[in-house]
Amino acid sequence: MALGVERYCHMALFKVTVVGGGVLIASYGDANANLFGVSLQVGAILGNALRIILLQLVMQQSHVKLSPVASLFYIAPAAVLAFWLPVATIGLPRLLLQGAPIP
Known part of the structure; x- marks a missing residue:
């Protein structure tokens, strides 16, 4: 969306929200959250998302397949x-x- 890779779609947002809500409900009371661990997990997710976006941009715009x-x-x-x-x-x-x- 921000980098021109995907277009915004209400259905995709709904699906992500349902999955995230399900994970939140399933893990409520089970996990012992730690700020350091949560920040590492968020950083890993953001890093992986950036990697996937950059790879998709390279694959779409490069002349070499x-x-x-x-x-x-x-x-x-x-x-x-x-x-x-x-x-x-x-x-x-x-x-x-x-x-x-x-x-």
Whole structure:
């Protein structure tokens, strides 16, 4: 919508709202929310949405037609480099301090 990839549709908004409401009802009282965890999850969702939008823009506007496997071949190394810094600064120290194997 904002980047010209999709057009606004009331039905799509309704579907997303129903699914989000269902998830909210199902998880009410079950989860122990943590601000840090929620912010990480929101950041991951926004990062993935940005990746998908940019990939769709490249696939629509480029003169070179890539198959899904070929695009994965080019995008995977960039994704590893992008996610290495958060993993090294947040995840790795906690994993090393935990001591017990992850189930």
